[in-house]
Amino acid sequence: MRTLALVAVGELPKGFPALLIGRLEKETGMSCEVLDESVDPSAAYDSVRAQYDCRKILPLLDEIALRRGDLVLGVADVDLFSPIFTFVLGEARLGGDTGLFSLHRLHPSFYGLQEDQELLWARAEREALHETGHLLGLEHCTNPDCVMKFSASAEDVDLKPAEFCPACAAVARGAV
Amino acid sequence: MNPSTPSPLRILVVDDEAIVRESLASWFEEDGHQVKTAASGQEALILLKKEKWDLAFVDIKMPGMDGLELNRRIQELSPETTVIIMTAFASVETAVQALREGAHDYITKPFDPEHLSHVVRNTAAQHDLERENRELKEKLAETLSHPEILGTSPGIERVRKLIQTVGPTDTTVLITGESGTGKELVARGIHAASPRAFLPMVTVNCGALPEGILESELFGHERGAFTGAQYRHKGKFELAHKSTLFLDEIAEVSPKIQVELLRVLEEKKVTRLGGTQSIEADFRTIAATNKDLLMEVKAGNFREDLYYRLNVFHIELPPLRERREDIPLLAEAFAARLAASMNKPVPHFEPEAMKLLMSHDWPGNVRELTNAIERALVVHEGDIIRASDFPFIGQGNKAEGWGARSLAQVEKAHIQRVLEECDWNISQASRILEVDRTTVYNKMKLYGLKRS
Numbered sequence: 262m263r264t265l266a267l268v269a270v271g272e273l274p275k276g277f278p279a280l281l282i283g284r285l286e287k288e289t290g291m292s293c294e295v296l297d298e299s300v301d302p303s304a305a306y307d308s309v310r311a312q313y314d315c316r317k318i319l320p321l322l323d324e325i326a327l328r329r330g331d332l333v334l335g336v337a338d339v340d341l342f343s344p345i346f347t348f349v350l351g352e353a354r355l356g357g358d359t360g361l362f363s364l365h366r367l368h369p370s371f372y373g374l375q376e377d378q379e380l381l382w383a384r385a386e387r388e389a390l391h392e393t394g395h396l397l398g399l400e401h402c403t404n405p406d407c408v409m410k411f412s413a414s415a416e417d418v419d420l421k422p423a424e425f426c427p428a429c430a431a432v433a434r435g436a437v
Numbered sequence: 438m439n440p441s442t443p444s445p446l447r448i449l450v451v452d453d454e455a456i457v458r459e460s461l462a463s464w465f466e467e468d469g470h471q472v473k474t475a476a477s478g479q480e481a482l483i484l485l486k487k488e489k490w491d492l493a494f495v496d497i498k499m500p501g502m503d504g505l506e507l508n509r510r511i512q513e514l515s516p517e518t519t520v521i522i523m524t525a526f527a528s529v530e531t532a533v534q535a536l537r538e539g540a541h542d543y544i545t546k547p548f549d550p551e552h553l554s555h556v557v558r559n560t561a562a563q564h565d566l567e568r569e570n571r572e573l574k575e576k577l578a579e580t581l582s583h584p585e586i587l588g589t590s591p592g593i594e595r596v597r598k599l600i601q602t603v604g605p606t607d608t609t610v611l612i613t614g615e616s617g618t619g620k621e622l623v624a625r626g627i628h629a630a631s632p633r634a635f636l637p638m639v640t641v642n643c644g645a646l647p648e649g650i651l652e653s654e655l656f657g658h659e660r661g662a663f664t665g666a667q668y669r670h671k672g673k674f675e676l677a678h679k680s681t682l683f684l685d686e687i688a689e690v691s692p693k694i695q696v697e698l699l700r701v702l703e704e705k706k707v708t709r710l711g712g713t714q715s716i717e718a719d720f721r722t723i724a725a726t727n728k729d730l731l732m733e734v735k736a737g738n739f740r741e742d743l744y745y746r747l748n749v750f751h752i753e754l755p756p757l758r759e760r761r762e763d764i765p766l767l768a769e770a771f772a773a774r775l776a777a778s779m780n781k782p783v784p785h786f787e788p789e790a791m792k793l794l795m796s797h798d799w800p801g802n803v804r805e806l807t808n809a810i811e812r813a814l815v816v817h818e819g820d821i822i823r824a825s826d827f828p829f830i831g832q833g834n835k836a837e838g839w840g841a842r843s844l845a846q847v848e849k850a851h852i853q854r855v856l857e858e859c860d861w862n863i864s865q866a867s868r869i870l871e872v873d874r875t876t877v878y879n880k881m882k883l884y885g886l887k888r889s
């Protein structure tokens with residue numbers, strides 16, 4: 262069985278990405294580990310947009326996945342974009358090996374609110390699980406009580422639970 | 438429809454830039470929508486002619502046919518498609534021009550994911566709403582096409598006025614009147630005059646169903662609530678949410694269901710059989726009976742508290758024999774309607790025929806009159822309906838009634854006459870006779886009544 266490897270992309274707040282392991286293992290049934298190595302995102306920086314291009318970071322994660330034969334989920338704390346969007350919370354190759362998400366827009370402080378570690382953690386768990394779901398072949402789910410429901414914003418993320426609905430759980434288990 | 442999960446859309450993405458087409462398409466697809474892409478206006482037009490699209494994302498700057506022109510063509514070709522213009526900040530003015538020409542909105546590149554998902558969700562909700570409206574309009578047309586209450590007699594004018602008075606309110610109405618006087622028609626009239634008219638009225642015939650089935654019809658049941666309850670079932674109270682519930686033959690309801698009815702009418706909440714949750718329902722109640730409900734209360738057959746709960750506003754329908762002046766109008770209207778449904782020319786009544794119809798007592802009221810005319814329409818010759826086309830009228834009033842002396846003889850003759858009037862339709866006869874169908878069967882056996 263393949264494991265899910267968590268990789269830090271640049272600097273992360275204290276405790277990340279190890280804080281995500283419990284939830285990911287519980288919901289996916291995969292074993293999960295944090296890699297010692299990390300990925301430097303600076304090559305993906307776009308000085309005009311002052312953001313990091315998601316699609317330039319994913320290939321760096323692909324290299325690790327290829328070398329290890331694991332699924333790789335990158336965790337960043339920088340503002341991510343993809344060419345046609347002003348920002349993305351995360352991106353993953355559907356049914357592929359690599360995915361990425363960022364804590365940047367999950368911080369309450371990003372919206373001018375009091376920083377809240379618990380809330381950041383709760384949001385990060387959902388985003389991590391959501392992108393992992395894509396790696397397991399799951400598309401977006403219309404069930405509002407499912408972590409695979411699409412979220413365009415941190416507020417959307419707060420509305421869904423940190424778990425799969427029964428239908429998505431069944432697909433995820435099948436893939437694992 | 439759950440507002441958080443609108444229906445999937447058919448989306449067309451038109452852009453000469455491959456990255457925009459591919460990124461948007463995979464983004465929408467992941468969200469459960471059906472997507473196709475076109476690299477030019479010409480390509481888009483081919484797809485638009487072939488298939489229906491809910492939503493089209495159109496890039497404003499394309500070589501060849503630009504977004505402005507494509508938008509105009511879409512407005513002509515497929516006005517039900519919602520057009521969203523995609524533009525760079527620099528060309529916002531052109532986008533505004535497109536809005537004047539029927540485009541729904543514009544989004545600037547790069548797209549804000551929140552705004553984009555908002556646009557898509559809004560469009561989906563709007564399309565759902567339009568579909569619902571269409572369905573409602575169809576239902577409304579159906580409701581309005583029901584036959585109106587005909588007649589100019591003071592008795593029927595009064596009924597019509599009462600309907601107009603009480604219709605627009607939420608008041609509970611009790612309609613009484615002999616069998617066949619048109620109580621359901623009055624209920625429909627009240628419903629049609631109410632703000633609830635755009636949803637169909639929900640009807641329950643309380644006399645037609647055994648207690649157990651009536652109970653689950655009214656209140657619904659959860660799966661496994663009783664043997665045979667394989668699926669959960671919504672009750673009529675729930676189905677009448679935002680509409681009107683018409684309880685016909687209310688006097689036939691068992692004491693057990695009377696108690697349950699009273700509770701639901703008071704609380705406006707229903708609990709399905711085998712369920713634990715109570716469900717709120719916003720319904721308006723109209724009840725009808727051919728019995729004297731107050732007599733039933735005095736006889737101990739009907740709960741007094743339920744009687745008062747139902748009898749907030751009372752409409753009494755006059756029997757046809759008390760408004761004989763309406764008979765010609767009714768007869769002609771029925772003849773015209775029935776002839777149309779049989780694809781026959783509309784017949785005229787000879788004066789003798791009309792006189793006969795007006796002299797008859799019509800114990801089965803308007804329903805009996807309709808049946809008599811229907812039969813006459815089948816047997817009549819030429820385009821005139823004659824008195825001889827109503828062979829059963831007259832006979833019954835005179836000869837048979839007085840020829841028979843014993844109670845049994847009178848009963849036999851009466852049942853036979855009603856059966857003949859109903860063309861031996863036992864359900865119909867049982868309604869006119871105000872007994873259940875089994876009784877009609879038993880009496881037919883007892884008296885050896887058969888269709889000759």
Ligand SMILES: [Zn+2]
Nearest residue numbers: 391395401411
């Ligand atoms: Zn996703």
Ligand SMILES: [Zn+2]
Nearest residue numbers: 402407426429
């Ligand atoms: Zn799901």
